[in-house]
Amino acid sequence: MGPLFTATDEWSFVIALVIGIAFGFILESAGFSSSRKLAGVFYGYDFVVLQVFFTAAITAAIGLLFFEYFGWLDLSAIWINKFYIGSAILGGGIMGVGFIIGGFCPGTSACALAVGKIDAMLFLGGFIGGVILFDAFFPFYKGFYKANNMGGALIYEDLGMEKQTFLLLFVLVALASFIATAYIQKRVSKKSEKY
Amino acid sequence: MEEVKLQKPPKKYMNPYLAGVLLGIVILLSFYFTREGLGASGAFKRGVAKVEQIIIPSHLDSEDSAFHHYVTGGKDPLKNRLVYMIVGVFIGGFLSGAINRRLKLKLEHSPKITSRKRAIAALIGGALFGIGSAFGRGCTSGAGLDGMAVLATSGFVVVAMIFGVGYAAAWFFRKLWI
Structure with missing residues (x-):
């Protein structure tokens, strides 16, 4: 039963490299190496970010459910990111502003740099600068960063739902967003030029 | 007369839903094999920590650094799966760019x-x-x-x-x- 290796096992490094290649290949193939394509999600002219992102999330979530059901994967053994309420909310908000100004996120900028985008190189340079700043002033907000730790909180438990019920709702919301965005994109792209 | 083009135009992007399903399978396999999923920012944070370890090791050894836990117990910040993963992302992105004729400095x-x-x-x-x-x-x-x-x-x-x-x-x- 999975997970087959621990994250510190040297085999995990080899597998991570292969997974990374697939990750980068798919991102680039879907058009995530273009900041103008990525930013489209915020202006309605291209929803590829939302389509790829939510399709991937529901595919993986349903897959994990079945892997557990078949006894292939012990879900209690996999890594769940801890939820620090204030820090997660602030961090997500800052990333939102960074996304709309910079046009990339770290993963997409890495794959854009790989195909020669200079703006991606600058984004990554800025990213590294931001990380250095965060660490330099860490004592000032260390308390906030570590406050309100909810551990590996799960959304369906927090909402008081069965896992399957939540997953079904998640899939339905994703499907509804695909239909709605296809409609919006059709209307908006009529008047916007090609990029 | 037919126009001779030296360079063919870039190929079309993959269908976003197909890309999403493939990416979902990659995430699933990542959890199955390594217990953890994807990640991009971690590798850069670890890169910063590695440089700090070389030039200002006392900072990283203290609790004043956000990356203190990367080095506790004499660990090497770069000896982590996320570092290998980002190398893979570069390779994969480059391969797709090469195959789809999108390699261009701009x-x-x-x-x-x-x-x-x-x-x-x-x-x-x-x-x-x-x-x-x-x-x-x-x-x-x-x-x-x-x-x-x-x-x-x-x-x-x-x-x-x-x-x-x-x-x-x-x-x-x-x-x-x-």
Whole structure:
């Protein structure tokens, strides 16, 4: 039963490299190496970010459910990111502003740099600068960063739902967003030029 | 007479839903094999920690560093799966770019702004993302995508904030894009 290796096992490094290649290949193939394509999600002219992102999330979530059901994967053994309420909310908000100004996120900028985008190189340079700043002033907000730790909180438990019920709702919301965005994109792209 | 083209145009992008299903399978396999999902920001944080370890080791050894836990017990910050993963992302992105004829050195920007403006925006946006993903304990992939896949509250909150604030701020920065 999975997970087959621990994250510190040297085999995990080899597998991570292969997974990374697939990750980068798919991102680039879907058009995530273009900041103008990525930013489209915020202006309605291209929803590829939302389509790829939510399709991937529901595919993986349903897959994990079945892997557990078949006894292939012990879900209690996999890594769940801890939820620090204030820090997660602030961090997500800052990333939102960074996304709309910079046009990339770290993963997409890495794959854009790989195909020669200079703006991606600058984004990554800025990213590294931001990380250095965060660490330099860490004592000032260390308390906030570590406050309100909810551990590996799960959304369906927090909402008081069965896992399957939540997953079904998640899939339905994703499907509804695909239909709605296809409609919006059709209307908006009529008047916007090609990029 | 037929026009002779030296370079063929780039190929079309993959269908987004097909890309999404493939990416979902990759996330699933990542959890199955290595217990953890995808990640991009972690490798860069570890890169910064490695440089700090060389030039200001006393900072990293103290609790004043956010990356203290990368080196506790004499660990090497770069000996981590996320570092290998980002190397893979570069290789995979390059391969797809090569196959689809999209390898080209350029600074992409809206025709309505200058290269210089786009360059400054990319730097500032990157810096904000660096700070944000540190607070968020991961970026769009490590905190957002992985988090939603395992139905973690943190993942849904981070994604809702990234897109919610992104949409709220979109109007103010529209001149950068449209």
